[in-house]
Amino acid sequence: MMRISLINSNVLGILAAVGAAVSFSIIDVTFKFLSQGYPLYQMVFIRSVVALSLLFVIIIPLEGGYKILRTQNIRLHLMRSLAVLFANISFFSGLAVLPLAEAIAISFATPLIVTLLSVLFLKERVGPWRWGAVMVGFSGILVIVKPGLDAFQPYALLPFFGSCGYATLHILTRRAGGSDKAATLSFYPTFAFLVISALAGVVFGHGGWATGTPVLDVVLKPWAWPEGIEWAIFAVAGVSGAIGGYLVGQAYRMCEAGLVAPFEYVAMPLAVVWGVLVFAEWPEPSVWLGSALIIGAGLVSLWRETRTPGPPPRPRPRSSG
Template identity: 45%
Template sequence: MTSASISNSNLKGALCATVAAMCFSLNDVGIKFLSDTYALHQIVFYRSLIGILTFALIIMPISGGLKTMRTRLLHWHLARGLCVVAANSFLFLGLASLPIADAVAIFFVSPLVIAVFSVIFLGEHVGPRRWAAIAIGLLGVLIMVKPGTSAFQIAAILPAISAALYALMHIIARRIGGTESAGTMTFWILISFMTVSATVGLAIGDGRFASDAPEVLTFLLRAWAPLDPADIPIFVMLGTSGIIGGFLISQAYRIAEAAFAAPFEYVSMPMAVIWGVVVFGTFPGVSTWVGIALILGSGLAMIYLETRRRPAPRPDTKVYSNT
């Protein structure tokens, strides 16, 4: 693969990651808006139903039709599916308990974790300057989480756990992306969401564990509620934006270097601040702004360092991918 091809793939992946992040931001605000009424697994189940319909009407026709569902790497798809289900669950629990800007900012340690995982699992190169950027981003998370102080909330740990699982999910996507299409990866993610949410709903959907649960788990253990017709447009938005975002993010990490594509998801951060102010009437405090600045700055620094680290080859020179 030539250097020009790598750069072109990275740019396409960055565009996919940016649009996907916008879709996921819509999901975040929708989930938080519904979190006072419905159980988490109920929302995920309805979102998945709409997502399957969207997949059949939009994604499947452009991804090869029925063959999109075929794979020889089912074990990897199931592992990736479990990662994304768990990642979403931890993030959504955090969204229900924290201001949306705080939860999203803490979650955005994920591009930094992806960079670390890309070294461990993919053999991609991360130089000392990018390690320094990663350290700065982690410092931003610590400032926001405030471990060891009276301001610490256990809910602040949830988006961080989500970030690690999310990073692992995309490392798997990068690993199998050479043979598996974004459509195939998206389909098996949908199946994972449907299976887990339906199973959890059948097991605890009556809400029998909710009364004695800690406040941070109420969203997870609440009983299923009758669907309010006024909320149907929100569920439709969740299903469509979720599946489109899932397809685009799978495509991003399938074709681009993981450490390059990841920081472009930061577009969700300013959107989270806007949603918090406009929809929920919350405005970030000083520590949140400091944390956001450090996390965002570290991500942007990684993009800058990435664009400078690979020298331009001679016209007839080929540079081969390390994956």
């Protein structure tokens, strides 16, 4: 019975990770579409309003009611919020000055960093199969984007710093997942997004800080009111943010971080799909090969997990608030 329960838990966690990857890929598409006309803080603010509304009206009541927002790990959630804020600012600033494919390729260092940090800080055992899955998945990313020397210019450090921030978020999520529900894990970073983006809007919304430098004006350009269909696009980003935040919290609280990490590579083949459907960018043969490597790595990791006995160690969080 324990064996069946473990397999079901891991499979559900992996499915949650895939669902989160789908949700976050939708956010990437919407933000890419909107970024030419709107500052990052505005996109984050509107997304956070929609996401929090969905959390309060649907997700939190289904998970046990508003009492689940009470936590003994306030300090841990503050650290998670700071990590994801740092990650978003770093990644989207780099995206403004780097080619999209190169920025995404660098950002996919996240699963490698997660796997390493899970060994160092969570004391998880990551065997050769999981290391192999991560490395094969990453090789698929390189096959797809074929990064050249330009990817290693100084601005390339920005999406790498973003990767470090996201990896830290996932490790802290795993740390908090022993006692807090997924809706709780999703609420605190989303609320932090709302507060920080609102403050940024007050400070930068008038546009007086704009410099004409793309990497800075991602944050500094003025607030602009959406029109027509753009409101719907903002709403889609908000709903995707709520669902993705919930699912990624569920994934990292149910499974070892080293198991979940390779499934984040699913976002890359999804980017291919969005490129065809939204931007009419038909992929080259190398993209199909890379996508096969990414998907194959995830399937091998899943197959191996269903054959490995023993429940995953779940670190219990210390009280910090």
